Amino acid sequence: MARRRQAVTIRHVAADAGVSLQTVSRVINKEPNVRPEMMERVQASIARLGYVPSIAAQRMGGSRSYLIVALNDRERTIAGWRNRQGTDWVDQMLLGGMLTCAEHGYRLLVELVDTHSDHIERELLGAIAAIQPDGVILTPPHSENPLITRLLEEQGISFARIGSLKAGGGFAVAIDDEGAARLATEHLVALGHRRIGFIAGPDDYELSARRVAGWRTVMAQAGCPTDGLLAQGDFGFETGRAAALALLDGPAPPTAIVASSDQMALATLELARERGLGVPGALSIVSFDDTPIVRFVHPPLTAIVQPIAEVTARAVERVIAEQAGRTPPNDPVIVPATLAIRASTGRPILA
Secondary structure: OOOOOOOOOHHHHHHHHOOOHHHHHHHHOOOOOOOHHHHHHHHHHHHHHOOOOOHHHHHHHOOOOOEEEEEEEHHHHHHHHHOOOOOHHHHHHHHHHHHHHHHOOOEEEEEEEOOOOOOHHHHHHHHHHHHOOOEEEEOOOHHHOHHHHHHHHHHOOEEEEEOOOOOOOOEEEEEOHHHHHHHHHHHHHHOOOOOEEEEEOOOOOHHHHHHHHHHHHHHHHOOOOOOOOEEEOOOOHHHHHHHHHHHHOOOOOOOEEEEOOHHHHHHHHHHHHHOOOOOOOOOEEEEEEOOOHHHHOOOOOEEEEOOHHHHHHHHHHHHHHHHOOOOOOOOOEEEOOEEEOOOOOOOOOOO
16 A cells, blocks of 8 residues: 655755744744745745645744634525525635635635524634634624624634624725615616616615615616615515515506615516516616626626625735734725626616
8 A cells, every 4th residue: 555645844844944943934924024035945945845834834933823714694605505596605705715815824714603593602602712713704794793793802803894884893894885776776777767676685784775875865866766666675586576576566666676686686587577577678677796697597687796705805804914913904995896787777668
């Protein structure tokens, strides 16, 4: 049987480079105050020996674990996986978080926590004790949960709140949801729509109110009515269908609808087909998220493209900067969204 190749350790690198273990550790951890010639010598030994830094080696320079944990909502995440509805939000979060962590010698882990659980404090403390992360990335609705943010502050753990702009601990990093809703509504107004319905997300997501505010602002500026044109869902397909039904059965049905998630937009599209409403002829539809599925339905949906990867990357950068002893600015980071215009929006049919 073939013998396993002996693993190259930090001691091998130190011996090959003729430096101390602490010097190798400082180079691995990208710490300041390492002379350029010393850094080059250590990096040459790392490349020559094929050394891969381990978490244990990285921790030699201090008490850091070089792990960052992203806390995602358990119920919604698992429901999306089980229903095979796509997890593009999670994928984009991992894309931005993992790549940014890797640039700085960190690893990103994901923990699923139910924000509505009576045992959330025990769950969270258990995860922290097991992983001992240097920082935590909170995604909605965890980023808006005062119990979670208070617990992290008490534990002295750096954290960033994705999607939350309210005053509080940690770093606030969010998509410009209000601006995104304005962008979607302005597009429809420019096409000539005046009765523009809006399907909001649930109240336990702070971003839901910001999106409604953006829609209301544009409608008011354009002199368009909003009475009877606001409905609410929970980002899921079934509640999106119920919301679209309420709007289309109202006394003055909309000629266009902005839905706060792709699933709710797809439900609106299905209902329009069932009723024989041409899209975009009789009803224009704009979605949020821009997951892959909306590009391949017929017609492809106009959608707000959320820069989730960039938002997560910015959140990770601030947490790591704080860990490195730098003092990142504490003002909220707001990342603008864009609008991908496709075939689901057009000029309204004149009555």
